[in-house]
Amino acid sequence: MSNAHSVAAADAALLHAVEAHDEHHHDDGSKTTLGFWIYLMSDCILFAAVFAAFAVLRGQTAGGPDAKELFSLPYVAGETAFLLVSSFTYGMAMIAAEKQKQSATLRWLGVTLLLGLGFMFMELHEFAELIGEDAGPDRSAFLSSFFTLVGTHGLHVLSGMVWMVTLIAHVLRRGLTHANIVRLTCLSLFWHFLDIVWIGVFTIVYLSGVAA
Amino acid sequence: MATAHTTAHGHDHGHHGEGAHGSVKSYIVGFVLSVILTAIPFGLVMSGALPAGTAIPVCFGLGIVQIIVHLVYFLHMNSSSARSWNMAAFLFTLLIVAILVVGSWWVMLHLNANMMPGAMPME
Numbered sequence: 001m002s003n004a005h006s007v008a009a010a011d012a013a014l015l016h017a018v019e020a021h022d023e024h025h026h027d028d029g030s031k032t033t034l035g036f037w038i039y040l041m042s043d044c045i046l047f048a049a050v051f052a053a054f055a056v057l058r059g060q061t062a063g064g065p066d067a068k069e070l071f072s073l074p075y076v077a078g079e080t081a082f083l084l085v086s087s088f089t090y091g092m093a094m095i096a097a098e099k100q101k102q103s104a105t106l107r108w109l110g111v112t113l114l115l116g117l118g119f120m121f122m123e124l125h126e127f128a129e130l131i132g133e134d135a136g137p138d139r140s141a142f143l144s145s146f147f148t149l150v151g152t153h154g155l156h157v158l159s160g161m162v163w164m165v166t167l168i169a170h171v172l173r174r175g176l177t178h179a180n181i182v183r184l185t186c187l188s189l190f191w192h193f194l195d196i197v198w199i200g201v202f203t204i205v206y207l208s209g210v211a212a
Numbered sequence: 213m214a215t216a217h218t219t220a221h222g223h224d225h226g227h228h229g230e231g232a233h234g235s236v237k238s239y240i241v242g243f244v245l246s247v248i249l250t251a252i253p254f255g256l257v258m259s260g261a262l263p264a265g266t267a268i269p270v271c272f273g274l275g276i277v278q279i280i281v282h283l284v285y286f287l288h289m290n291s292s293s294a295r296s297w298n299m300a301a302f303l304f305t306l307l308i309v310a311i312l313v314v315g316s317w318w319v320m321l322h323l324n325a326n327m328m329p330g331a332m333p334m335e
Contacts, residue, residue, distance in 0.1 A: 030294075034297055034298060037298050037301060037302075038301055041301050041302065041304075041305040044305050044309055045305065045308055045309060045312065048308070048309040048312045048313050049312060051313055052312055052313045052315075052316035052317060053316075055313065055316070055317045056316055056317060056320040056321075073254060073257060073258050074258070076254075077250075077254050080250055080254075084243070084246055084247065084250065085243075087243075087282070087286055088239055088240075088242075088243045091234065091239040091242075091286060092236070092239065095234070095235070095236060095239070189287065192282060192286040192287050193287075195282060195286070196279050196282050196283070196287075199275050199278050199279055199282070200275065200279075202250075203253065203271050203272060203274075203275035204275075207253055207254070207257045207267075207268075207271045208268045208271060208272075210257055211257045211264045211267045211268050211271070212264050212268065
């Protein structure tokens, strides 16, 4: 409890510092975004580890179904479309935010959130179908590594969506302040980064899996 | 440190237009390129136009090109001095990722070969 309390206190101090900068215009937020960029790089290494595990285990199907039997490429193309369009709409939200157009920013964020929801819905539906066909993560090493990799990406998308809802609330409450634009910029890096990871997923997991 | 203006300069009303977040045009260019670079590998694999031995390297190549397109048009990476720390961190990460993925795959492939029945050297 005391730990959580001190974290909350540190958070409040940080928030206060950010808001203080807001008044003086000293920091343009570049340090915050650089720090967030360093976090994203560490996240890259996390994904690299999961991709490496998948690359090593992809052939170990233990007599169970393989990628060719399980995956439907038109379905994956649909998921890809949701994420790619959502990257574009987030970009539009950032441009509107820079121009201090609050309602346009919120509209684009809302569209991005819906596209993210569409992606999550498709992914969960795919997982449910696989588990229903007795091709869950417990079936083979290939499927364990598949669920770990794609599930880790899905969890990131989910966190991005929770964060987006939070920022929509921030913007509704305080408007497009400098601090809020720095936050929106960090989320934009995160959201575009997830789309880049997805390029790796559809290339390595789905396309190579089905082509092999 | 990178103190010059980078990605966020929200209240910097003086410099709009081709700002650090890119323009609508750059996002559209990036989006159209991404759609093309996604459609080609999906089309290739779904039609089965190429044998797997050729199709997979082509998909990997197009995937790498698409990642670069995203980095440039969506994440606005460039070689300007204001972004040099972002670029340095990125290049270092790329090295670690390459060692991690290629290294694991290479080592495990050899281990698999050694695990084949009868392939273990007996003493």
